[in-house]
Amino acid sequence: EVQLVQSGAEVKKPGESLKISCKGSGYSFISYWIGWVRQMPGKGLEWMGIIYPGNSDTRYSPSFQGQVTISADKSISTAYLQWSSLKASDTAMYYCARRMAVAGRPGDGSYWYFDLWGRGTLVTVSS
Amino acid sequence: DIQMTQSPSSLSASVGDRVTITCRASQSISSYLNWYQQKPGKAPNLLIYGASSLQSGVPSRFSGSGSGTDFTLTISSLQPEDFATYYCQQSYSSPRTFGQGTKVEIK
Numbered sequence: 001e002v003q004l005v006q007s008g009a010e011v012k013k014p015g016e017s018l019k020i021s022c023k024g025s026g027y028s029f030i031s032y033w034i035g036w037v038r039q040m041p042g043k044g045l046e047w048m049g050i051i052y053p054g055n056s057d058t059r060y061s062p063s064f065q066g067q068v069t070i071s072a073d074k075s076i077s078t079a080y081l082q083w084s085s086l087k088a089s090d091t092a093m094y095y096c097a098r099r100m101a102v103a104g105r106p107g108d109g110s111y112w113y114f115d116l117w118g119r120g121t122l123v124t125v126s127s
Numbered sequence: 128d129i130q131m132t133q134s135p136s137s138l139s140a141s142v143g144d145r146v147t148i149t150c151r152a153s154q155s156i157s158s159y160l161n162w163y164q165q166k167p168g169k170a171p172n173l174l175i176y177g178a179s180s181l182q183s184g185v186p187s188r189f190s191g192s193g194s195g196t197d198f199t200l201t202i203s204s205l206q207p208e209d210f211a212t213y214y215c216q217q218s219y220s221s222p223r224t225f226g227q228g229t230k231v232e233i234k
Binding site for chain 2: 035037044045046047049059060061062063095097102104105107108111112113114115117118119120
């Protein structure tokens with residue numbers, strides 16, 4: 001089965017570090033970009049960044065650059081999202097998702113979209 | 128960053144209604160526009176990519192249109208399972224921003 005399996009919920013204190021994971025299976029993990037999306041409680045979706053596990057090429061949203069680190073270990077088909085010092089404002093659900101690309105219409109490049117999502121990892125940061 | 132603005136933020140509709148949600152980009156994004164559906168406690172699910180291409184397995188009552196800066200998601204006949212929040216996302220440039228969401232509720 002093609003799926004992304006995320007690590008379980010975490011409860012942390014401000015200032016602590018954290019690394020959550022997203023393991024792909026049923027497809028060639030190294031061939032597709034994996035993105036991370038934040039959803040704060042009761043709020044919308046925010047695109048955080050994306051990594052290509054084949055060579056660890058990584059792109060960040062300016063809003064998250066320097067706040068988190070995205071990495072991947074292709075040998076175990078796993079992508080990671082980590083914080084060195086959590087804040088209460090990091091409390092959110094975090095989703096990983098596979099990015100698919102298909103040829104666009106004449107004049108367009110490829111269309112990119114997230115076609116496969118993990119179930120999410122809930123991170124709660126509270127003193 | 129490209130800003131994506133959805134309207135309305137919420138709407139109430141009845142089963143069988145035709146529902147239209149609008150998404151506007153702060154600059155032209157050609158057809159680089161996706162639509163997702165999210166139900167409470169669940170991950171988002173892709174409905175439409177490339178502004179109008181229906182993702183495999185998505186019911187044909189969902190359709191997308193538009194190009195440039197203005198886009199529309201239409202549900203031709205609302206079903207009970209369609210009550211959810213809908214998000215647009217631009218894939219034209221990084222960061223690939225989402226709209227703020229439109230919540231479709233039961234009237």
